Structure formats: C-alpha cells, structure tokens
Amino acid sequence: MxxxxxxxxxxxxxxxxxxxxxxxxSFPSPLPxxxxxxxKIGPLCLGxxxxxxxxLLSPMAGVTNWPFRVLxxxxxxxxxxxxxxxxxxxxxxxxxxxxxxxxxxxxxxxxHSLQIYGINPKAVSLALKIVLDKVHVDHIGLNFxxxxxxxxxRGGGSALPWxxxxxxxxxxxxxxxxAGAPIAVTAKIRTGIDEDHKTYLEAGKIAQEEGADGVxxxxxxxxxxxxxxxNWEEIKRLKEELSIPVIGNGDVFSxxxxxxxxxxxxxxxxxxxxxxxxRPWLFSDIFAAFNGIDQVTxxxxxxVVCCIKEHFSMMVEFMEGEEQRAAQAMRSxxxxxxxxxxxxxxxxxxxxxxxxxxxxxxxxxxxxxxxxPDEDIVTSSRGRSGFQKKVHLPYGWLDSHTLTxxxxxxLFGLDVLDASY
Numbered sequence: 001m002x003x004x005x006x007x008x009x010x011x012x013x014x015x016x017x018x019x020x021x022x023x024x025x026s027f028p029s030p031l032p033x034x035x036x037x038x039x040k041i042g043p044l045c046l047g048x049x050x051x052x053x054x055x056l057l058s059p060m061a062g063v064t065n066w067p068f069r070v071l072x073x074x075x076x077x078x079x080x081x082x083x084x085x086x087x088x089x090x091x092x093x094x095x096x097x098x099x100x101x102x103x104x105x106x107x108x109x110x111x112h113s114l115q116i117y118g119i120n121p122k123a124v125s126l127a128l129k130i131v132l133d134k135v136h137v138d139h140i141g142l143n144f145x146x147x148x149x150x151x152x153x154r155g156g157g158s159a160l161p162w163x164x165x166x167x168x169x170x171x172x173x174x175x176x177x178x179a180g181a182p183i184a185v186t187a188k189i190r191t192g193i194d195e196d197h198k199t200y201l202e203a204g205k206i207a208q209e210e211g212a213d214g215v216x217x218x219x220x221x222x223x224x225x226x227x228x229x230x231n232w233e234e235i236k237r238l239k240e241e242l243s244i245p246v247i248g249n250g251d252v253f254s255x256x257x258x259x260x261x262x263x264x265x266x267x268x269x270x271x272x273x274x275x276x277x278x279r280p281w282l283f284s285d286i287f288a289a290f291n292g293i294d295q296v297t298x299x300x301x302x303x304v305v306c307c308i309k310e311h312f313s314m315m316v317e318f319m320e321g322e323e324q325r326a327a328q329a330m331r332s333x334x335x336x337x338x339x340x341x342x343x344x345x346x347x348x349x350x351x352x353x354x355x356x357x358x359x360x361x362x363x364x365x366x367x368x369x370x371x372x373p374d375e376d377i378v379t380s381s382r383g384r385s386g387f388q389k390k391v392h393l394p395y396g397w398l399d400s401h402t403l404t405x406x407x408x409x410x411l412f413g414l415d416v417l418d419a420s421y
Contacts, residue, residue, distance in 0.1 A: 041262055041290040044269040046184035046245060047213030049111075049138055053079035054269030055258065055286045056216075057276060058188075058249060059086050059115040059141065062332065066106040067314035071307065072276060073109060076283030081113050086143050089118030089127035103135050104318070113139035115188070117146070119156045119166070120412045121173035128177035137183055142174055142212075144203070145188040147222040149392040155411045158190040158222035159393055161203040163403045171210040186247070188216040191234050193391055194223035197398060204238050204246070214245040216271050222391050226274065236265040247271050254282070254296065255289030278336025280307070301341050302369025308337050309361060316357065324355045340373035 044054035057064060057072050062085070069082040076082075084102060091099035105112050114137060118124040124142075131137060144167065146157030153159075161167045174185050187207040192198035204215045217238050219230035230250025239246040245268035248261045253275040261270055276282045281297045288295035299307075311333065315326040334351050347363065354360040394407065403411075 040292055041259065044245060044247075046139065046186060048182040049081075049184040049213070051079070051081055051269070053077075053287055053290055054247075054262075055080040055283060055290065056247060056269060056271040057082040057283070058216075058271045058273035059083040059143075060273055060277075061085055062329070063277065065102065065315075065318055065329075066104060066109065067311055067318050068280065068333075070106050070108050070314060071280040071311060072283050075281045075287075077287050078110060079287055080283060081111050081139060082109070083139070083141055084112075084114040086115045086117050086146075087127075089116055089120070089123040092127040092130050093123060100134075101318075103131065105135070106314075111138045112136055113141065115141040115143050116174070117143040117151075117156065118170065119154065119160060121166075121169040124170055125173040125177045128174060132178070132181060132183075139184045139186070140174060140178060141216070142171060142185070142187045145190050145216075145218050147190070147225050147391070152222060153392040153394065155394050155397065155407070159193065159391070159397065161189055161199040162193060162197065162397065162401060163407075164202060164206060164401045166403045166408075167203055168206045168210055171207050171212055175211040184213040185211070186214040186216055187212050188218065188249075190218050191221045191231065193393070193398070194221050200234060200238055201241055204242050208242050208244050212244060214247060214268070215242065216247040216249055218271075219248065219250040232261060232265050235261070235267050239266045239268075245269065249273065252286075255285035255287075256294065258286045259289045278333060278339055298373065300369060301343070301367050301371040301373075304337050304341070305364045305367060305369065308334070308364060312357065312360060323357050327355045327360065341371055343367055343371070 042052055042054050044051040053076070055076065057069065057080070064083060064085050066084070069084065072082050073080070084105075087099045087102050103114060112135065114131070116124060116127060116131075118127060128140065131140075144158060144161050146152070148157065151157035151159075155163070155166075160170070171185075171187055178185055187203070189200055189203050189207075191200045198221075200217060204217070207215050215238065217235050219232055219234050220226070220228065232248065232250070235246065235248040235250075246265075247269040248265055248267040249271040252258050252261060252270055252272050257275075258270045258272075261267060270286070272282060272286070279297075281299065285295050285297050312326060312330055315330055316323055319325045319329065331352055335348075338348055338351065347367070350363050351360065354363060394411065396407075
C-alpha cells in the first residue's frame with residue numbers, strides 16, 4: 001500500500017514537471033508555476049516559537065552546517081527553520097572543538113536551531129546549560145531517531161524510546177535546562193525498533209507529558225534505516241493522539257509531497273532531510289506549495305554551478321579559510337548537486353578530487369551552463385537508501401520497557417566515551 005502511494009506521488013510529480021513553467025533566470029529569483037487548489041498553509045507554533053511557514057530542514061551529519069542552512073533559508077524566502085548538525089552532550093561537556101564549531105551560526109540565519117544527542121539525562125542537562133551560556137538558541141531538538149549501529153548498540157538514537165522511563169528523563173531534563181528561556185524543545189523519534197516493536201505512540205505521549213513543544217516523527221522504523229517507504233498513516237495516528245504539534249518526516253521530495261503529507265496526515269509541519277541534498281531550492285518549491293502555487297524547480301547546470309560556488313565559498317569561511325578541508329567536506333555535496341547532469345565521469349571525478357577554490361571553479365567553468373538534468377532527478381530519493389536488516393541493541397534491551405540499574409550503569413559508563421567525532 002505504501003509502495004503504491006509512493007509510485008503515485010512520483011508519477012504526480014512527473015506530471016507537475018511537464019506542466020510547470022520553469023524559469024531560466026539566475027538563482028534565487030522565484031520560479032513561477034500554476035495555481036493550486038489547496039491555498040495557503042501555516043503557521044506552526046512550537047511553544048514560544050512561531051513559524052509562518054511550517055517547513056523544517058532536518059539535521060544531517062556533515063550536511064547541515066551553516067553554509068548549507070543559509071542556502072536553504074534563502075530559497076525558502078527566509079521562512080521555516082533550518083536545524084544544525086547533531087552535537088553530542090558528552091562532546092560539549094568535554095569541550096570538543098568540532099562540537100563547538102557546529103554550534104556556530106551565520107548572521108544571516110533568522111533562527112538558531114540545533115539538535116542534541118545524549119542518553120544520560122544529567123549529561124544532556126549540563127550540555128544544554130553550556131550551550132545556553134555560549135550561544136543564542138531558539139530551538140533545541142532531541143535526537144531519538146538515529147538508526148546508526150554505533151548509536152543504537154549503546155541504547156541511543158532510535159533505540160532509546162523503547163525504555164520509556166529513560167526517554168521521559170531525557171526529555172524532562174532538557175525542558176528543565178531550558179526553563180525560563182523562550183526556547184522550543186522538540187523530540188525526533190521513529191516509529192519503533194521494527195514492525196514488531198513500535199514505540200512512537202507511547203513515546204509521543206511521554207514527550208507531551210514531559211513538556212515537549214512538539215514531536216517530529218520520521219515514519220520509518222529503526223530497522224528500515226533509510227530504505228523502503230515511510231508510513232504516513234503512522235504520522236496521522238500520532239497526530240490524532242497528541243495535542244502538541246506533530247511534524248511529519250519521510251519521503252518528501254517536492255512541494256507537492258509536502259502538501260500531500262499535510263493533507264493525508266493532518267500534521268502541523270513537514271521536515272525534509274535527504275530530499276534537500278544537492279537541492280536547497282526544494283525549500284522554494286515547498287514555500288510556493290504552502291502558498292498555493294504548484295512549482296517545480298529544475299535548474300540548468302549553470303544555475304547549479306553558481307550555487308556550488310557560493311556554497312563552497314561559505315564552506316571555506318566555515319572552515320576558517322582552509323580550502324582543502326572545505327573541498328573534502330563538500331565532496332558529498334558535489335555528487336548530489338551534479339546528479340542527473342550529463343557532465344561525464346572524468347569531469348565529475350575532477351570535481352571530487354579538487355582541493356582549492358581556483359581548481360574547483362576552473363573545472364566548473366568548463367561545464368556547459370545550458371545543460372539540463374534528467375527529469376527523474378526531480379522525484380528520486382537522495383543520499384542513503386539501503387536497508388539495515390538487523391538492529392544493533394544492547395544485550396537484553398527488548399526484555400523490558402524499564403531500564404534496570406545494571407543497564408543504566410553500563411550505558412552511562414559507555415556514554416562517557418562519547419566525547420569525540
């Protein structure tokens with residue numbers, strides 16, 4: 001059933017592409033489209049925080065540092081919220097240099113939003129106090145959605161909500177640490193460990209009881225990793241159970257997908273992750289869709305090159321002038337940006353191996369700016385898409401929803417080691 005809905009969405013997006021009037025002007029000029037029937041959508045209120053346009057950029061490791069966030073915000077017309085990369089509580093407590101670099105924000109950013117990961121409530125509380133003492137923050141997201149084995153085998157990420165008592169303590173500790181400040185606190189969760197071990201309904205209720213200002217549900221289980229199809233029906237079920245806002249996440253690759261998720265689930269907002277990789281202009285399409293305009297942005301290669309150049313220049317600034325480090329950090333972005341464009345394997349490889357601004361820009365300037373991508377690039381998924389067949393969990397994790405004293409001692413002991421990247 002989910003597969004059929006996904007195929008229908010992809011076909012609908014292809015038809016939209018054929019009908020849309022695609023402008024050839026330089027970014028970030030608005031690209032016109034045809035009128036939609038739905039009309040304007042919004043706003044989203046997360047405690048003290050109000051978003052006129054209910055769209056979010058999900059935090060992604062190595063992706064959502066401030067250069068990429070600035071691009072996404074610009075295409076989103078300054079609306080929505082763009083979340084920084086995840087930082088671990090222990091790394092902040094240990095004074096890890098990279099962790100604090102990830103807390104940096106550009107003067108161009110309207111809202112300061114970051115995501116914290118931790119399994120020890122006391123560590124999460126202390127880390128947040130350190131953060132609030134150093135930077136201005138409007139939103140704190142708590143990571144309970146990561147499916148990566150090195151996280152789940154320690155009881156963290158999407159494994160943690162299985163232990164209802166620990167989940168409640170972490171959310172509660174974060175809320176108390178932010179008490180008295182106008183900061184929204186949200187919890188990002190998955191549907192559960194796997195199809196036989198669902199947690200999202202109970203976790204959502206616990207988050208609400210502990211004072212969370214909203215819940216973001218990635219409608220996949222930990223076992224699904226980033227593969228298969230997200231189950232929007234579970235977003236709908238969670239929305240029906242909670243009084244706080246529910247933000248949907250999963251399989252949004254176009255403005256129309258975002259509108260359809262809102263319509264089908266009744267959710268209060270939409271979070272986008274992989275769909276924006278190499279396509280920061282997706283937020284232009286979502287902004288347009290939420291304002292009743294059917295728009296599909298398909299840039300020429302020349303427009304993409306301009307975007308890459310600006311992204312790289314900002315990345316150099318983020319890396320404190322080190323061009324080689326910036327080039328290394330951008331390699332995944334290069335692949336995403338050029339996906340679907342017939343530039344040839346040799347040229348693509350040269351871009352990937354570039355190590356300075358002059359070298360990179362010289363290669364990019366050799367491309368034909370009029371080239372357009374294969375239309376499938378508009379609707380296809382981005383980034384990782386494989387399955388994780390086995391979920392790595394601490395021994396005996398599924399025996400109970402309550403954390404034993406021995407489990408707590410083991411987990412919190414391991415958490416001390418989690419202070420580096």
